[in-house]
Amino acid sequence: MTxxxxxxxxxxxxxxxxxxxxxxxxxxxxxxxxxAGQAIPVAISWVAFVVAGGLAAWGWRTR
Structure with a gap:
């Protein structure tokens, strides 16, 4: 990796x-x-946490 x-x-x-x-x-x-006036359920944040956390872990391992 450069x-x-x-x-x-x-x-x-x-x-x-x-x-x-x-x-x-x-x-x-x-x-x-x-x-836009639509409440976002907390469960969406858990999904976003898992996805973003997975991408973060992948990035830290790759470097």
Whole structure:
């Protein structure tokens, strides 16, 4: 892996880690989220946490 690729993978892994942590926080505290007046269930945050967490883990392993 070249140096430029390593920087991209590290940045991507960091972004996915932050997103995963934010989704986990939202799910744990039950913070309400509405998009265009439609309430988003907390279960969606758990799914987003698993997906973002998986991508973050993949990125950290790849670098």
């Amino acid at each position: 140096t430029s690729h390593r920087g991209y993978v590290t940045a991507s892994a960091l972004v996915f880690t932050v997103v995963a942590l934010a989704q986990a926080w939202r799910a744990l505290v039950g913070a309400p989220v509405e998009i």
